[in-house]
Amino acid sequence: MSGTSLDATDAALILTDGERVLEFGPAVERKYAPSERQVLQDATDAARAWNWEGPAPETAFEAARKVVTQTHAEAWHMLRDEGGKGMIAALAGVHGQTVLHRRPQPSRPGATLQLIDAGALQARLGIRLAYDFRSADVGAGGQGAPLAPAYHKALLERAGTGTSAVLNMGGVANITARMSDGSLIAFDTGPANGPIDEWIASHGRGTHDVGGALAAAGRANDGRLAELLDHAWFSERPPKSLDRYDFNAGMARGLSVEDGAATLTAFSARAVAAGVAQLPETPQRIIVCGGGRHNPTLMAALQDALPCEVLSAEAAGWRGDSIEAEAFAFLAARTARGLPISWPGTTGAPRPMTGGKLLP
Numbered sequence: 262m263s264g265t266s267l268d269a270t271d272a273a274l275i276l277t278d279g280e281r282v283l284e285f286g287p288a289v290e291r292k293y294a295p296s297e298r299q300v301l302q303d304a305t306d307a308a309r310a311w312n313w314e315g316p317a318p319e320t321a322f323e324a325a326r327k328v329v330t331q332t333h334a335e336a337w338h339m340l341r342d343e344g345g346k347g348m349i350a351a352l353a354g355v356h357g358q359t360v361l362h363r364r365p366q367p368s369r370p371g372a373t374l375q376l377i378d379a380g381a382l383q384a385r386l387g388i389r390l391a392y393d394f395r396s397a398d399v400g401a402g403g404q405g406a407p408l409a410p411a412y413h414k415a416l417l418e419r420a421g422t423g424t425s426a427v428l429n430m431g432g433v434a435n436i437t438a439r440m441s442d443g444s445l446i447a448f449d450t451g452p453a454n455g456p457i458d459e460w461i462a463s464h465g466r467g468t469h470d471v472g473g474a475l476a477a478a479g480r481a482n483d484g485r486l487a488e489l490l491d492h493a494w495f496s497e498r499p500p501k502s503l504d505r506y507d508f509n510a511g512m513a514r515g516l517s518v519e520d521g522a523a524t525l526t527a528f529s530a531r532a533v534a535a536g537v538a539q540l541p542e543t544p545q546r547i548i549v550c551g552g553g554r555h556n557p558t559l560m561a562a563l564q565d566a567l568p569c570e571v572l573s574a575e576a577a578g579w580r581g582d583s584i585e586a587e588a589f590a591f592l593a594a595r596t597a598r599g600l601p602i603s604w605p606g607t608t609g610a611p612r613p614m615t616g617g618k619l620l621p
Contacts, residue, residue, distance in 0.1 A: 262355075262356050262585040262586040262588070262589055263301075263329065263332070263333070263356070263357075263358050264359075264431045264432060264551075264585060265305075265359055265431065265432030265433065265455060265505040266431055266432045266454055266455065266458060266469075266552055267293060267298050267301050267302060267305075268292065268293060268298075268468070268469075268552065269290045269291055269292045269293055270290075270291045270293070270329075270332045270333055270335075270336045271288070271289070271290050271291075271336070271582060271583055271585060271586040272288065272289050272290075272291070272333075272336040272337060272339065272340045272583075272586055273285075273286070273287070273288040273289075273340070273580070273583040273586040273587045273590060274286030274287055274288070274340060274344060274348070274350060274590070275587050275590050275591065277415075277590065277591050277594050278594060278598075279591060279592075279594035279595035279597070279598050279600050280415070280595075280600070281415060281418075282415050282416070282419065282587075282591070285580070285587075286344055286348070287340055287343035287344045287348075288340075288343075288580055288582070288583035288586065288587075289336060289339040289340050289343055290336075290582060290583075291332055291335050291336040291339055293332065297328050297332060298468075300324050300325055300328045301325050301328060301329075301358055301360075303321050303324070303325075304318075304321045304322055304324065304325035304358070304360050304376060305360045305361075305505075306321075307321035307322070307360075308321075308322075308360035308361040308374060309360075309361060309506060311361075312361070312363075313361075313363070313372055322360075322376055325358055325360070325376045326376050326377060326378040326381075327378075329357060329358050329376060329377055329378070329382070330377075330378050330381045330382045330385065333355060333382055333385075334382065334385035334386065337353070337385070337386050350388055351388065351389065352388060352389045352390075352391065352590075352593050352594065352597055353383075353386050353388055353389070353390050353391070353590075353593060354390075354391045354392070354394075354589035354590050354591075354592055354593025354594075354596070354617075355377060355379070355382060355390060355391070355392050355589065356375060356377075356392070356394060356589050357375030357376055357377030357392060357393070358375060358376045358377070359373070359374070359375050359505070360374055360375075360376055361373070361374045361504065362374070362405065362406065362502065362503070362504040362505070363504065364404050364405075364501065364502045364503070364504075365399075365402060365403075365404065365609075370399075370402070371399045371402075371403070371404060371405060372399060373395045373396065373399050373405045373406075375393070375395065377392055377393075379392045379393070379618070379620055380620065383620045389597070389619065389620060389621055390619070390620045391589075391592070391593035391596040391597065391617045391618065391619050391620075392617065392618055392620075393616075393617060393618045394408055394589070394592055394596070394602060394616050394617045395408065395616070396616070397614055397615070397616040397617075398602075398603045398608050398610050398614050398616055401610050401611055401612075401614060402609070402610065402611055403500075403603060403608035403609050403610030403611070403614065404448075404500050404501065404502035404608040404609050405502065405608060406435070406449060406502035406503075406608060407429070407435040407437070407447050407448070407449060407502065407607065407608070408588070408592065408602060408603060408607075408608070408616075409427075409429060409435070409437065409447075409584070409585065409588040410437040410445050410447040410603075410604075410607045411588075411591065411592060411595060411601075411602055411603075411607075412584070412587060412588035412591040412592065413427040413437035413447075413588075414437070414439065414445055415591065416579060416584075417437075417439050420548075420577060420578075423441075423545050423546075424438070424439060424440060424441050424542050424543070424544045424545050425438075425439055425544050425545060425546050425547070425548065426438040426439070426537070426540075426544040426546075426547045426548070427547075427548050427550060427584075428450075428533060428547050428548065428549045428550070428551075428563075429453075429549075429550050429551040429584070429585070430453040430454060430529075430549055430550070430551040430552065430553025430554060430559070431453055431454060431455075431551040431552060431553070431585070432452075432453060432454055432455035432458075432505045433449050433451070433452060433453055433455060433503050433504075433505055434449065434450045434451055434452065434453035434529060434532065434533055434536075434551075434553070435447065435448065435449045435450065435502075436448065436450050436533070436536055436537070436547075437607075438537075438540050438542075438544055439544075440540075440541065440542050441542060444606060445604065445606050445607060446499060446540060446541070446606050446607075447499075447500070447606065447607040447608075448499035448500045448501050448502070448536065448607075449501060449502045449503045450532050450533045450535070450536030450537075451494065451495075451503070451508060451528075451529065451532025451533065451535070451536065452503075452507075452508035452509075452525075452528065452529050452532060453529050453551065453553050454469065454529075454551075454552055454553050454556075455505050455506075455508070455509070456508055456509050456510045456512060456513070456525045456528075456529075457469065457470055457476070457510075457522060457525045457526055457529070457556075457559075458470075459509060459510035460510040460513055460518075460521050460522060460525055461475065461518075461522065463510055464518045466518060469552075470522050470526070470556065470558075472555075472556070472557060472558075473526065473556040473557050473558025473559055474558075475518060475519050475522040475523075476519070476522040476523045476525075476526040476527075476556075476558040476559070477523075477558045478519045478523075479516075479517065479518075479519030479520040479521070479522055479523035479524075480519075480520055480523055481520070481523045481524045481526075481527040481528075482516060482520060482523075482524045485512070485513070485516070485524055486524060486527060486528055486531065489512055489528050490528070490531060490532075490535065494507075495532070495535045498539065499536075499539060500605075500606065500607060500608055500609035501609075502608070508528075510525070512524070512525060512528065513525050523558075526556070526558055526559050526562055527562055529553070529559060529562075530559060530562035530563045530565070530566045530567075531562075531566050533563060533566065533567065534563075534566035534567055537567060537568070537569075543568055543569055544569050545569060545570065546569055546570040546571070546572060547563075547567060547569060547570070547571050547572075548572055548573070548574055548576075548577045548579070549563065549571060549572070549573055549574065549581075550573075550574040550579065550581045550584045550585075551581070551584075551585070552582075554573045554574060554581055560573070592616075592617060593617065595615075595617075596615070596616065596617030596618075596619055597619060599615050600615065601613035601614055601615055602614065602615065602616045602617065603616060
């Protein structure tokens with residue numbers, strides 16, 4: 262799995278039938294070199310400029326596909342080395358690099374683009390490969406996101422009963438809530454790390470707010486927050502999804518580096534709270550995965566904003582850095598068995614949808 266934060270390729274091995282997780286194997290992270298990150302960013306920028314109008318920027322896309330193939334193959338070999346020579350894998354699930362996502366509107370259909378050369382990658386991996394998990398859902402009128410809820414459900418079932426939710430804080434934040442009757446509700450709540458990372462990088466202060474230090478040193482601008490939270494997005498009912506750049510660093514324009522980081526961090530937390538308020542039941546606890554859980558300032562803002570317990574994936578006994586990779590392994594198994602990977606309550610699809618393509 263490679264997310265919109267453009268920090269690394271994550272790989273994980275699980276033993277699963279696509280309904281339960283029977284065993285957890287090794288997990289690894291293959292960090293992107295600055296040059297690789299730049300290629301992926303260039304492809305993202307080119308995709309945003311193109312926006313499905315006119316000739317596609319294939320030169321930038323092809324460069325990104327080569328990076329995806331190389332880094333994912335290397336992550337796979339790291340995983341094999343971690344698991345030992347006795348490790349046997351039957352199937353790989355690879356998401357590809359999202360460079361553009363457009364949610365459906367009454368006036369236009371949705372669209373989504375993940376860059377991957379599935380044939381070249383399968384040749385490097387040497388096993389069956391499941392990919393292109395979003396297109397079928399979008400083609401049927403769904404949001405195409407989020408797709409991890411099927412796996413989040415399996416994790417929550419292992420964790421016990423009760424109303425609980427999984428909150429993934431990547432470039433965008435998405436939540437999967439299990440209600441008391443066992444039903445699932447999932448949707449994107451708003452921005453997470455994406456605008457914060459973009460703000461820090463634009464000021465030459467690195468790729469992200471390490472330890473939330475800049476946000477902790479600043480003060481959130483309450484007037485700006487009130488304006489941001491008045492956005493129509495927050496009155497729109499789920500299911501709903503976002504492109505990484507629907508909310509961006511421009512929201513903090515005119516503020517100091519520290520105050521901008523503080524404002525964007527507070528906004529991400531309050532956007533989650535606005536999403537939780539749209540649930541029919543308040544979860545007893547929210548388990549946070551994704552890179553955002555490493556930011557103590559963001560985690561504290563979440564606890565302040567939410568009316569329930571907030572804990573990290575590790576506190577729940579999970580591997581927070583590999584959950585997205587595990588999720589697409591799980592979805593690969595469901596794809597191979599023809600099981601649904603999205604539902605009306607998760608993506609707004611008209612019916613439970615199978616998805617993913619499979620290279621034998």
